[in-house]
Amino acid sequence: MSTQTAARTVPYKEKAPFDYSSYMRKGKLPHIWCSGCGHGIVLKSLLRAIDATGIQKDDIAIVSGIGCSSRTPGYLDFNTLHTLHGRALPCATGIKLAKPKLKVIVVTGDGDALAIGGNHFIHACRRNMDLTIMVYNNYIYGMTSGQSSPTTPQSMIATTARYGSIEPTFDTCTLAKAAGATFVARGTAYHAQELEKTIYDAIMHKGTSVLDILDSCPTYYGRFNKFKSASEMMEKIEKDGTLSISQADKLPPEKREGKLLRGVLHKSERPEYCEEYERLMEKAQGK
Amino acid sequence: MKKSKQKKFIQGNEACVEGALYAGCRFYAGYPITPSTEIMEVMAARLPKIGGSFIQMEDEIASMCAVVGASLGGLKSMTATSGPGFSLKQEAIGYACMTEVPCVIVNVMRSGPSTGYPTGPSQSDVMQAKWGTHGDHPAVVLTPSSVQELLYETIRAFNLAETYRTPVIILYDEVIGHMREAVTLPLPGEINVVERKKPNCPPSEYKPYDVQDGNVAPLAAYGEGYRFHVTGLYHAADGFPTSNTKLIQETNERLVNKIDRNKETICKNEEFCLDDAEIGVFAYGVCAKSAKFAVKELRSKGVKVGLLRPLTIWPFPDDAVEEMAKKVKTIIVPEMNLGQVVHEVERASKGKCDVRGLFRVDTDPIHPKQIMNAILGRPVEPTVIPSEVLIERDMIDG
Ligand SMILES: Cc1ncc(C[n+]2csc(CCOP(=O)(O)OP(=O)(O)O)c2C)c(N)n1
Numbered sequence: 001m002s003t004q005t006a007a008r009t010v011p012y013k014e015k016a017p018f019d020y021s022s023y024m025r026k027g028k029l030p031h032i033w034c035s036g037c038g039h040g041i042v043l044k045s046l047l048r049a050i051d052a053t054g055i056q057k058d059d060i061a062i063v064s065g066i067g068c069s070s071r072t073p074g075y076l077d078f079n080t081l082h083t084l085h086g087r088a089l090p091c092a093t094g095i096k097l098a099k100p101k102l103k104v105i106v107v108t109g110d111g112d113a114l115a116i117g118g119n120h121f122i123h124a125c126r127r128n129m130d131l132t133i134m135v136y137n138n139y140i141y142g143m144t145s146g147q148s149s150p151t152t153p154q155s156m157i158a159t160t161a162r163y164g165s166i167e168p169t170f171d172t173c174t175l176a177k178a179a180g181a182t183f184v185a186r187g188t189a190y191h192a193q194e195l196e197k198t199i200y201d202a203i204m205h206k207g208t209s210v211l212d213i214l215d216s217c218p219t220y221y222g223r224f225n226k227f228k229s230a231s232e233m234m235e236k237i238e239k240d241g242t243l244s245i246s247q248a249d250k251l252p253p254e255k256r257e258g259k260l261l262r263g264v265l266h267k268s269e270r271p272e273y274c275e276e277y278e279r280l281m282e283k284a285q286g287k
Numbered sequence: 288m289k290k291s292k293q294k295k296f297i298q299g300n301e302a303c304v305e306g307a308l309y310a311g312c313r314f315y316a317g318y319p320i321t322p323s324t325e326i327m328e329v330m331a332a333r334l335p336k337i338g339g340s341f342i343q344m345e346d347e348i349a350s351m352c353a354v355v356g357a358s359l360g361g362l363k364s365m366t367a368t369s370g371p372g373f374s375l376k377q378e379a380i381g382y383a384c385m386t387e388v389p390c391v392i393v394n395v396m397r398s399g400p401s402t403g404y405p406t407g408p409s410q411s412d413v414m415q416a417k418w419g420t421h422g423d424h425p426a427v428v429l430t431p432s433s434v435q436e437l438l439y440e441t442i443r444a445f446n447l448a449e450t451y452r453t454p455v456i457i458l459y460d461e462v463i464g465h466m467r468e469a470v471t472l473p474l475p476g477e478i479n480v481v482e483r484k485k486p487n488c489p490p491s492e493y494k495p496y497d498v499q500d501g502n503v504a505p506l507a508a509y510g511e512g513y514r515f516h517v518t519g520l521y522h523a524a525d526g527f528p529t530s531n532t533k534l535i536q537e538t539n540e541r542l543v544n545k546i547d548r549n550k551e552t553i554c555k556n557e558e559f560c561l562d563d564a565e566i567g568v569f570a571y572g573v574c575a576k577s578a579k580f581a582v583k584e585l586r587s588k589g590v591k592v593g594l595l596r597p598l599t600i601w602p603f604p605d606d607a608v609e610e611m612a613k614k615v616k617t618i619i620v621p622e623m624n625l626g627q628v629v630h631e632v633e634r635a636s637k638g639k640c641d642v643r644g645l646f647r648v649d650t651d652p653i654h655p656k657q658i659m660n661a662i663l664g665r666p667v668e669p670t671v672i673p674s675e676v677l678i679e680r681d682m683i684d685g
Contacts (some may be wrong), residue, residue, distance in 0.1 A: 025516075028527065058512050063356075074516055074527060079509035081359065082518035083352065084382055092351035094356025094364070097340045098314055099510045102360075123345040188547075277340065284335035 010052045010200040012195040025077045032071055036222070036230025038189035038215025039136055040068050045136070045192050046105075047076075049199035053103075060103045063092040065117060067109035067143045068217075069136035077246070077280075086116030089124045089133070096129055100274040103203065104130070110137045111232040114150040114170050125179035128207045129273035133181075134199070134212065135172050138217040146220030152212045157224040176210035177266045183209035189216065190238035191262065201264060208273050214238050214260070293472045299463040300325035300367075302434045302470050303393060304333060305364055306441025309473060310480055312391070313339035314364035318346050318372060321405045322461040323395035326367040347372040348481055351379035354390045358383075359517065361508030367393035370403060373412055373419070380454055381420030382519045384542060387496070387506070389448035389483065391441070393457045395464040396572075396623075398650045400582075408461035410572055411624035416456050417601045417641050419540035423539055425546040428456045428601040429551060430571040434468035439478070440598060446481040447553060452503050452543055458600065460623065462573040462652055486513060496538075497524040502545035546602055555598040556607050560586055564593030566662050567615040567640075569608065571597050574653050576620045581658035592662050600628065605635040612636030619652045619661045621645040624630025 011207045012018055024047075033039050048135035060078045064070035066085035073080035079102065083091045088106050089104065096104045099187060113121050113135045140158055141147040148165050151172070154163040183205040185193035195213065202209035214237060216222060218230035227233040245263035248256050297305070303326055305314075315330040316415040327343070336339040340357065347368050354364040368376060373394045383390055396412045398404035412419075415430045427447055431440040441457060450457040486493050486505040495515045498504045504524075508511035520528040521535045529535070548555065560582055561567065570578035575596045582594045595611050597604050608631075611618065618640055620629040629644035636642055645661045647653045657667045 025527075057514060059510065074518065077514055079514050080516045081356070081509075082516070082520070082521060083355075084378055087348065087352045087379065087382075090344060090352035091356040093342065093344070093349075094314070094316060094353030094358075095360045095509060096343055096356075097353070098357035098362045098364075100507070102510045119345050120349055123349075145379025277335075281335045281338060284332075285567050 010049065011196040012048045012052065018048055018051070018158070020044065020047055023077055024048065024075055028075050031075055033068060035057045036216065036218035037068070037146060038138065038217075038234070039072065041189040042134070042136055042195065042213055042215055043072055043075070045196040046199055048196045049203060052196075052200050053203050055103050055203075059101065060105065061092070061095050062105045062107060063088050063095065064107040064286045065109070065112035067112045067140075067141070069107055069109040069113035069142070070112060072107045075095050086112055086120065087281065088112065089117060089120040089131070092125075092131055093124065093129060096131060097274060097277065103132075105132045105134065107134050107136065109134060109142065110139065110151040110172075111149040114172065114175070118150070122175065122179040125176050125181040125208050125210065128180060128182055128270050130206055131208050132199075132202045133208065133210045135212050137172060137212055138215050138221060140217050140221040142158075142217045142220060146217075146224060157222075158221070159224075172210065173265050180208070180270070181266070182207035182208045182268045182270050185209070185264045186212040186214070186242070186260060186262050186263065188214040188238035191233045194244070194262065200266065205267070207270060214242065233271055247259045290474055292474060294469055295471050295472060296467055297434065298325065298465050298467045299434045299437050299459065300395065301329055302438040303367070303441050303457070304329040305470070305472060306438040307391065307445065308337070309438075309441040309478070310331060310445035311363045311482075312424050312445060313337070314354065314357035314362040315339070315366065316342045316344050316350040316357070316364070317366050317368065318344055318350050320347075320369045320372045322397055322464045323367045323369045323372075325464070326393060347375035348379050350514065351376040351383075351392070355379060355383050355386070355388045355651070358388045358390050359509050361511070363449070364388070365391040365393065367395065369395045370397045370399050370405070370412070371401065373415065377415075377419040381422060381424055383454040384420065384424040385519050386517050387503070387542075388454070388517075389450040389452050389506070390454050391444045391448055391457065396458065396460040399508070407460065407587050408573060408652060409623050409648065409650065410460055410574065411648070412458065412629065413600060413627045416458050418442060423543055425451075425453050426456070426601040427451070427453060427546055427599070428458050429598060430458050430600045431598060432459075432463065432572050432575040432596065433465060433683065434463065435470050437463060438470055438472075441652055442478055442480065444514070446479070449481045449483045450503070451549070452506055453546065458572070460573050493525045495526045496522060498541065502541060502548065550602045553599055553602060554604050554607070556604050557594075557596040557598065558607070559594040559596065561593035561595060561611060561614070563591055564615050565591040566593075567611045567618045568592065568594045568658065568662065569597075569611070569618055569620045569628070570594065571600055571628070574623060577653050578621060578653045578658050580655040581662065585656065585659055586664055590662065603631050603635065606627045608635035609637060609639070609643070612639040615640050617641040617643060619643050619645055619658065621658050623647055623653060659665055
């Protein structure tokens, strides 16, 4: 991409504080998120990662569905689109195919991406269009006050799972890999610097990249499930509940049990959709 | 030397594609469904040849969303569908209304509800085309009734979409979609093609919903230096969500008024033998074909009957209907549904004449004979249909 400037090191480690304001829209704060919500931490990692890529703001589109997480684009100074519940991916698909030079980043919740948008999710992975899909996974429907989602763990409480959820969950990463995504990774709001690096790698990957980002909804998931505080949730779910892939390799199986892996879980090479479409056009035009 | 016009013997769905490409459509997203599929198949062949984008999406709402995305990317965009697919698109059609993203949606009507009779024509989505998505919203819906007219009306649909920054629906039925007629392709430059009004202010000053003196704001494309926000929430002129009740009221009214206040330019009717008519027929789409035949037949026998045929069904041609109602004793409204537009005709005629519906939903078009009988005040059923036509046809799921 011609507009790309020299990338700096990731994660961000310089002395001077990072200037978030140059990527934020003026006068759009305060945001709607509750105190203790993880969405803001993920937002910061996203901005630092974008900065590291050196891609210009004009060349990035950020598209979201509906939900707390999906309010992200409204605060950010890019080409931004806040769509319908579950429909961020098809909208992003249209933007990318119409304007392939744009870097398209999709911000979506676990309900948005995997329930109402589940079909779009698997087909986006299958096409391998150059989209970066960030699933903010807080195990619950935040915006609508705490109903269960496809990632609510079994036996956990939600307003529509009063006696504990009996439904098995989706593992976003396994689903994405099986559906054909060529970059699949997991990060957490707790490991914000590591997340920055993962988001950076996802953006730089050519093809569909999926990030399962664990973050917390203390207001609903936390209260219903008797977590004492937002920080306790982060520690229990994001810190103690996960292992980085490099750590995990060195541990015996019994120490890995019940833990989710962080880091890049899958990476492969397949033709990117828009490039394939370019070739298709040449063929149609007899070139 | 003057370039001679090209003639083609094509079906309605192909004519729709010809019109769309002439109008500058460069993006198509869709999901196959009878009887609209040919539009998609021809687009798949044609668009890549001229540098346009084509994509088969996973369902109809995805197609509609991709169209909105592509239009924001700066391309004239369209999708086509039928019956169940039209229902699936509705939420995203409302999104296009709210975000004021120009696009064209074709609905080749088939028999319903549900899967119904996929290969049979129908006119039962007229109300859905107006009210299908939730909330008060603008609706511009065109109802061509021949293959040539479909080509022209598709160009007009794109022009209206770009002029008013709104989705425009082209509504026709299986008969028009699959019927073949000799069609003249317009030469380049022969028909006016409207291009989207783009901002000419510096990006820092751009507000995507600042209508200034008119009802429609210029629309920048993503990736061209104007970094703006689009949301389906009520928003202020700058595009960002608002809970300001005054703004909500104003915005909703503006969305509807930008169409209603321009009714005179958007509405288009054909009037046939209406001047001295004592009986009027109000018919659109395929029924208008039968109706015109019936009117011609009866005129040749001295019956004073005329036809009002809307090419724009929404906004509804209230004034034209009222004018007709003043002249005639009765208006007959033949429709391939169980009575939809007839109620609008009743409303618009303001009690000035009698209004009678003629409805048929057995998936055969209304026969001119039925319309003639209705005009003459005779029983419209049974229609004289040769018995060999009445064989059970095999059904596909379409
Ligand atoms: C078609 C439709 N159905 C339902 C809703 C209501 N709704 C809004 S947000 C939401 C769930 C959001 O949860 P999630 O995607 O997990 O994001 P979060 O709010 O937790 O970040 C629902 C059900 C809607 N807006 N549209």
